[in-house]
Amino acid sequence: MQAFTTLKALVAPMDRANIDTDAIIPKQFLKSIKRTGYGPFLFDEWRYEDHGEPGMDCSNRPKRADFVLNQKRFQAAQILITRENFGCGSSREHAPWAILDAGFSCVIAPSFADIFYNNCFKNGILPIVLDDAAMDVLFDACAANDGFTLQIDLAAQTVSLASGVVFTFEVDDFRKHCLLNGLDDIALTLAQTDSIRSYEQEHKRQAPWLF
Amino acid sequence: MAKTLFEKVWDQHVVTKNDDGSVLLYIDRQLVHEVTSPQAFEGLRLAGRKPWRVNASVATPDHNVPTNNRDQGITDPVSRAQVEALDANCAEFGITEFGLGDIRQGVVHVMGPEQGLILPGMTVVCGDSHTSTHGAFGAIAMGIGTSEVEHVLASQCLIQKQPKSMRIRVEGTLPAGMTGKDVALYIIGKIGTAGGTGYAIEFAGSAIRALSMEGRMSLCNMTIEAGARCGMIAVDDVTIAYVKGRPYAPAGDAWLQAREAWVDLHSDADAVFDKELQFNAEDIAPQVSWGTSPEMVLPITASVPDPQHARDDVQSDGWSRALVYMDLKAGTPLQEITIDKVFIGSCTNGRIEDFREAAAMVKGKSVAGNIKLAMAVPGSGLVKQQAEAEGLDEVFRQAGFEWRDPGCSMCLAMNADRLEPGERCASTSNRNFEGRQGMGGRTHLVSPAMAAAAAIAGHFVDIRDWS
Secondary structure: OOOOOEEEEEEEEEOOOOOEHHHHOOHHHHHOOOOOOOHHHOOHHHHEOOOOOOOOOHHHOOEOOOOHHHOHHHOOOOEEEEOOOEOEOOOOOHHHHHHHHOOOOEEEEOOEOHHHHHHHHOOOOEEEEOOHHHHHHHHHHHHHOOOOEEEEEOOOOEEEEOOOOEEEOOOOHHHHHHHHHOOOHHHHHHOOHHHHHHHHHHHHHHOHHHO | OOOOHHHHHHHOOEEEEOOOOEEEEEOOEEEEOOOOOHHHHHHHHHHOOOOOOHHHEEEOOOOOOOOOOHHHOOOOHHHHHHHHHHHHHHHHHOOEEOOOOOOOOEOHHHHHHHOOOOOOOOEEEEOOHHHHHHHHHOOEEEEOOHHHHHHHHHHOEEEEEOOEEEEEEEEOOOOOOOOHHHHHHHHHHHHOOOOOOOEEEEEEOHHHHOOOHHHHHHHHHHHHHHOOOEEEEOOOHHHHHHHOOOOOOOOHHHHHHHHHHHOOOOOOOOOOOOEEEEEEHHHOOOEEEOOOOOOOEEEOOOEOOOHHHOOOHHHHHHHHHHHHHHOOOOOOEHHHOEOOEEEEOHHHHOOHHHHHHHHHHHOOOOOOOOOOEEEEOOOEHHHHHHHHHOOHHHHHHHHOOEEOOOOOHHHOOOOOOOOOOOOEEEEOOOOOOOOOOOOOOEEEEOOHHHHHHHHHHOEOOOHHHOO
């Protein structure tokens, strides 16, 4: 997994609550057996006027003029700001895969759905929770400034605006450690093989019908 | 110390505790399907890892499978490749799979309980958000992403932080015809799609205890639509009677030993929850969703709401978008909404009781002229077999329904079963998100009896007035 340490990047706004993972990556793209290649299909039904299918060349598909991520000024964005309950619904990890593949490695929202939030950390994406008032500041600044950027520092747990305003955010120590170092948490768990084996033996003794 | 049901099961599965409060949690059962597993198996292969305990995982294809003309195989080459990948991965790693030709094949969350693969007190995961279904058995059951599917395959464990606890009591007697689905939609309408975020919910109270296992599974299934990590119900005689005698359930002395342990799977009388809510069963009427989120739901007697009456700007904005997408006008009575298609099935409502309830509504009647397609899709081959033994397939066919083969079907429309742009569907599934049942399709979530009655009437009706 790619480590996440600091990021200074262009911000794109999606001023909408309850964006679900079906919207982030529609079901037909879940037929792929790969982890990559989902980027062009991120928000497919909102991004394009036609119906997308896996494997399509998206370069000539008609784009919806009213969809915010289609605006030229947001094309190089790597940070997405959005509203509450982002990533609700399906557990599909294809959603963070699509977000990452489209160039985003940080999503900032007042709240996230549990499974999506967790899936982000497995893929080198930093999901940041800021309160509604802070989100309003970010949305207003993004609307007012072409080329609005943010500076993210995971070690310091800060989101900084060029204006000097700084917001701090919370993140679990373990998740932070893994993300900062790009660690594979399966390897970390398997380092505890002896503990798992001894737990398993005791569990089997107490509940043999589970084995 | 007094414990909640969740704490009892959780504590029994903690392998190690980390400094930051997270734990390594042992997982007893993993269900596997074709959509969220190929990258996990590939990850194992690339790292040269083997499954920790192969008999903990059981697989079946469900999302991509056709629900008719099975003799022709899967005609969509991309879907076929994914199902074949599941077959190959299960064969390579030694995991039991109920494949397309097996009578046990079906929606993972119907197949698992039906086979006795889900037992009280277990920890259960699957790369599918509706894994919450299995909390109906007093199990901790959570949907996970593909990286975690790989993690569980490799280590039989997950790194987890204990969620907060919430108890939702539904007290009293549900009005006749009200189901676990109506209870689920009612609760989500009250607490919202993020109302359960960060919590493990226990459903309790006399109305919950009175539900069948099918009803409890429908309710726990939709806990994820409230954003909760999982939903659970205490083990009682109904749970134990359901599990007894199933193929993978313990038998003989092991059954007696297990049953004795399961008696304790309830919250202690003085257990403390972080949050408690209570609803009256008598207040629950047949529910119909009108918008593009499961929280946009109202009783059948209501009308489409006006965004001006939303609680804040964010909700008002969401309602306005939903009205445009759903092509509905504020103030329209829900009973005047006409529909194009009807879908009865899914991991929410694809069990035998669901088809009995629906069949009772359509028996001797015919679907309305404006209905382009009415489908009844059993949740598994065994549900299909049972329904046919009871003659339900004939009831559906004579009413003008198509009687299909088991799979997820039009719940998420990964196979050929889908809505065309602008079509409106009465659906017993779990999500009414934009495009969920097909690009531009409009979904209204209801119980099986409500969907069946809507098929006959051509529009939504109050089944309490049905004759």
